[in-house]
Every structure is written in structure tokens, then in C-alpha cells.
Amino acid sequence: MKKYAITIAGGGSTFTPGMILMLMDNLDRFPIRAIKLYDNDKERQDKIGNAFDIFMRERHPDIEFIHTLDPEEAFTDIDFVMAQIRVGKYEMRSKDEKIPPKYGVIGQETCGPGGIAYGLRSIGGVIEILDYMEKYSPDAWMLNYSNPAAIVAEATRRLRPDSKIINICDMPIDLMYKMADMVGLSHWKDLDFSYYGLNHFGWFTDIRDQEGNDLMPQIKEHVSKNGFADGIGTAQHLDESWVETFTKAKDVYALDPETIPNTYLKYYLYPDFVMEHTDIKHTRVDEVKEGREKEVFGLCNTITERGTAEGIDFEIDAHASYIVDLAIALAENTKEVFLLIVPNDGAISNFDPTAMVEVPCIVDKTGYKKICQGKIPQFQKGMMEEQVSVEKLAVEAWIEGSYQKLWQALTLSKTVPSAKVAKLILDDLINANKDYWPELK
Numbered sequence: 066m067k068k069y070a071i072t073i074a075g076g077g078s079t080f081t082p083g084m085i086l087m088l089m090d091n092l093d094r095f096p097i098r099a100i101k102l103y104d105n106d107k108e109r110q111d112k113i114g115n116a117f118d119i120f121m122r123e124r125h126p127d128i129e130f131i132h133t134l135d136p137e138e139a140f141t142d143i144d145f146v147m148a149q150i151r152v153g154k155y156e157m158r159s160k161d162e163k164i165p166p167k168y169g170v171i172g173q174e175t176c177g178p179g180g181i182a183y184g185l186r187s188i189g190g191v192i193e194i195l196d197y198m199e200k201y202s203p204d205a206w207m208l209n210y211s212n213p214a215a216i217v218a219e220a221t222r223r224l225r226p227d228s229k230i231i232n233i234c235d236m237p238i239d240l241m242y243k244m245a246d247m248v249g250l251s252h253w254k255d256l257d258f259s260y261y262g263l264n265h266f267g268w269f270t271d272i273r274d275q276e277g278n279d280l281m282p283q284i285k286e287h288v289s290k291n292g293f294a295d296g297i298g299t300a301q302h303l304d305e306s307w308v309e310t311f312t313k314a315k316d317v318y319a320l321d322p323e324t325i326p327n328t329y330l331k332y333y334l335y336p337d338f339v340m341e342h343t344d345i346k347h348t349r350v351d352e353v354k355e356g357r358e359k360e361v362f363g364l365c366n367t368i369t370e371r372g373t374a375e376g377i378d379f380e381i382d383a384h385a386s387y388i389v390d391l392a393i394a395l396a397e398n399t400k401e402v403f404l405l406i407v408p409n410d411g412a413i414s415n416f417d418p419t420a421m422v423e424v425p426c427i428v429d430k431t432g433y434k435k436i437c438q439g440k441i442p443q444f445q446k447g448m449m450e451e452q453v454s455v456e457k458l459a460v461e462a463w464i465e466g467s468y469q470k471l472w473q474a475l476t477l478s479k480t481v482p483s484a485k486v487a488k489l490i491l492d493d494l495i496n497a498n499k500d501y502w503p504e505l506k
């Protein structure tokens with residue numbers, strides 16, 4: 066069986082340890098010859114890289130492990146890039162989450178003005194890594210988690226339409242783990258599902274078990290009462306803001322009881338609720354720094370200080386399992402079904418064919434084949450047409466350096482009340498992102 070080489074771009078990510086452990090847990094079906102970490106922040110990446118020098122030497126001495134800032138070293142002779150960069154890091158995420166609420170608008174990592182600001186930082190970073198991959202390993206696949214996946218996906222459609230990149234999100238998968246638990250099953254793969262939407266903006270329309278039994282009635286009953294708040298999942302999902310999001314899903318569900326909603330729709334349908342529960346001095350990024358980041362880097366520091374990884378384990382979640390399963394499907398032709406962010410081209414028959422939509426796809430050695438989802442109802446169509454226009458205008462603003470189009474994108478967002486407020490937020494974000502955004506005229 067072929068042995069594969071993986072580069073994790075954004076090696077300093079809090080999700081890197083989980084990804085490495087997941088790869089090591091799947092060596093029987095996905096043999097690995099090398100793992101390379103790549104980042105543009107040596108200090109941050111070394112915290113993880115130095116610990117995993119020890120971990121890999123002790124547990125997998127036969128696998129080459131390096132961590133580097135050198136693109137040629139990172140991207141030469143590899144089969145997959147698993148990308149999870151955060152351009153501007155948590156410092157800029159904090160501004161994405163804290164600037165819009167100054168104007169009465171939700172502050173969020175990937176939704177609304179915060180997501181647009183993050184998108185304009187991410188496009189250049191993701192394209193740069195994609196170009197490195199194609200220069201040094203032209204046959205490799207890039208599996209991209211780097212957010213905001215909706216804007217990044219539209220940018221790669223516009224700027225690198227022929228590249229071997231698949232943009233993904235683990236939120237629906239996390240929800241499917243919760244739905245499997247609701248009906249007494251244990252894995253998301255125990256469910257057959259139909260789903261459509263944009264990234265962080267979608268709906269489940271059909272969920273069945275492997276015998277074809279309809280599970281929607283049971284799941285609807287649960288979600289209508291409890292949302293997704295049932296306590297399963299990783300520690301980070303027990304943080305206050307996540308429990309609130311999972312609970313609010315019952316009110317999001319009420320808008321269309323025929324479908325099961327993605328939790329992110331809360332930000333577009335209940336921005337007033339979100340604002341009532343926003344503490345501008347302590348937003349989600351602060352919980353992440355106090356939780357996941359502290360936990361992950363603390364464990365890495367312990368390994369480095371002790372000189373051994375003996376007795377140390379990291380929590381692995383859907384984030385890690387999903388991207389590894391996807392790589393295996395591409396490498397080993399498994400023909401499994403994954404939810405991917407791909408060009409619509411008719412998968413949703415009454416929606417913009419050029420939109421990057423999130424739909425189920427069959428994945429094999431040749432790539433992916435979309436599973437058509439048919440026509441969507443007027444409510445979802447209307448919401449998606451507005452949101453996809455926001456995403457397209459944001460990408461056009463980046464490509465053209467257009468202040469006008471970015472103002473239009475913000476004004477069009479369902480989270481922003483007027484063009485006046487949009488402009489106030491835009492001018493504040495331009496100042497905050499002067500080291501990251503292209504110049505806008």
C-alpha cells in the first residue's frame with residue numbers, strides 16, 4: 066500500500082495535535098511516510114512542533130516529522146495539504162468579534178461583518194499556500210478548513226478554478242454526531258443525509274439510518290424541544306457560548322419545521338438575541354484562548370518540558386476525523402459521501418449555478434461527484450441569494466480593491482441594518498485590517 070506525505074498548513078493551529086493523532090490512529094488504512102508542519106509564525110508553530118518532535122520520535126520513529134517556515138521544504142514531495150490557517154490569528158479575530166457590536170451589529174468569526182473582514186484577510190494566505198503546493202507538488206490535493214470557508218471557496222473558484230482544492234466544514238458533521246446520538250446511533254456515518262446550503266448557512270432535508278428508516282420525525286421532535294444542547298461532544302462545546310448556540314437551534318428550527326438547520330443560521334435569523342447576549346469585553350475568542358488554546362499549548366509545553374509524551378493525550382473530535390476520512394477517500398477510492406463546498410452547477414436546480422454550495426458528494430480517486438438536491442423552497446432560496454451575493458461581492462472587492470463593493474457586501478448582509486451602519490463598520494474595519502487587506506479605492 067502506498068505511503069502518503071501530509072503537510073499541515075497552519076501547523077501552529079490548536080487543531081494540529083488532534084489532526085496528527087487522528088492520522089496516527091488510521092495508519093492501517095492510510096499509511097504515512099511523512100508529516101510536515103508549515104506556518105509563518107515560528108514561535109507559535111514551535112510550541113506544537115517541538116512537542117511532536119518528541120511524540121513522533123517515541124511513538125512513530127519510522128515517520129519523517131518536520132516543522133518549517135520554508136515553503137519549498139514544506140510543500141515538496143507531498144500528497145495532501147491539510148490547511149487550517151488563521152490570517153491575523155486570534156488578535157484579529159478579537160477585532161472581528163468586537164468592532165461590529167460597537168455599532169449594534171453581531172460580532173462573529175465567520176458570519177456578518179466579522180466574517181467578511183476575516184475573508185478579506187484569508188484569501189491571500191490561502192491562495193499563497195495553494196500556489197506553493199502546485200509549484201512543489203503539482204499532483205497533490207489541498208483540503209481546506211481555513212475560514213471563512215464560504216468566502217475562501219468563492220475566491221478559489223474565481224482565482225484558481227482548476228486547482229485541486231476542496232473546501233470543507235465540520236459543523237454539519239458535528240451536528241450529525243449529535244443527531245446520531247439522539248436516535249441511539251454512534252457515528253455520523255451511521256446516517257444517510259440530504260443537505261443543501263452555503264457554508265455555515267444550510268439545512269438538512271432528509272436523514273435515514275442504513276436500513277433506510279426515516280429518522281427525521283425523531284430528530285425534529287428533539288430539536289424542537291432542546292435544539293442540539295445535549296452535552297455530547299468535545300470539552301470546547303461545553304463552553305457557555307456553544308451551549309447557547311446549540312440551545313438556540315430550537316428557535317432557528319421553528320422558522321422551517323420541515324428541515325433541520327445549521328446552528329450558524331442563529332446569527333442571521335436572531336441577531337437581536339445574539340446582541341442581547343454579547344459581552345463586547347469577552348467574546349468567543351476569549352473563551353477559546355482560555356479554553357482550547359490554553360489546553361492544547363499546555364499539553365505541548367508539558368511534553369517539551371518532560372522530554373516525553375508518555376501519558377499525554379489530546380482530545381480528538383470531528384474536525385480531525387473528517388479531514389482524515391476525506392483524504393483516505395481521495396487516496397483509496399472509498400466512494401464515501403462527504404458534505405463539501407463545491408460549485409453548484411445545478412446541484413441545487415433553482416439556485417445560482419456559480420454559487421459555492423455545501424452539498425453531499427461521493428468522493429473517490431478522481432475527486433468528487435455531487436449528489437443533486439433538487440429545488441429549494443422560497444424561504445431558503447431568498448436567504449441564500451442574499452448571502453451568496455454578500456460573499457461574491459466581498460471576493461470581488463478583494464480582487465478589484467473596491468471600497469464600493471465591500472460597502473455593498475456589508476450593506477447586503479442580513480446582520481447589518483442600514484448602509485449608514487455598514488459604512489461606519491467598514492471604515493473601522495479598514496483601519497483595523499490595514500496590515501492585511503488589499504488597499505481599497
Ligand SMILES: NC(=O)c1ccc[n+]([C@@H]2O[C@H](COP(=O)([O-])OP(=O)(O)OC[C@H]3O[C@@H](n4cnc5c(N)ncnc54)[C@H](O)[C@@H]3O)[C@@H](O)[C@H]2O)c1
Nearest residue numbers: 075077078079104105106149150151152190210212234235
Ligand atoms: N472549516 C471549518 O469548519 C473549521 C473548523 C475549525 C477550525 N477552522 C479554521 O481552522 C483555522 C485554525 O483555527 P485555530 O483556532 O486553530 O487557529 P490558530 O490561530 O490557533 O492557528 C492558525 C495558525 O495559522 C497560522 N497562519 C496564519 N496565517 C498564515 C499564513 N499566511 N501562512 C501560514 N500559516 C499562517 C498562524 O500562525 C497559526 O499558527 C481557522 O481558520 C479556523 O477558522 C475551520
Ligand SMILES: O=P(O)(O)OC[C@H]1O[C@H](O[C@H]2[C@H](O)[C@@H](O)[C@@H](O)O[C@@H]2CO)[C@H](O)[C@@H](O)[C@@H]1O
Nearest residue numbers: 174212234235236239301349353382383384385
Ligand atoms: O469558536 P471556536 O474556534 O471554538 O469554533 C469555531 C469553529 O466552529 C465550528 O467548528 C467546530 C466543529 O464543528 C466541531 O466538530 C469541533 O471540531 O469544534 C470546532 C471548533 O469549535 C465551525 O465549523 C468552524 O468553521 C468554526 O471555525
Ligand SMILES: [Mn+2]
Nearest residue numbers: 214234235236
Ligand atoms: Mn465551519
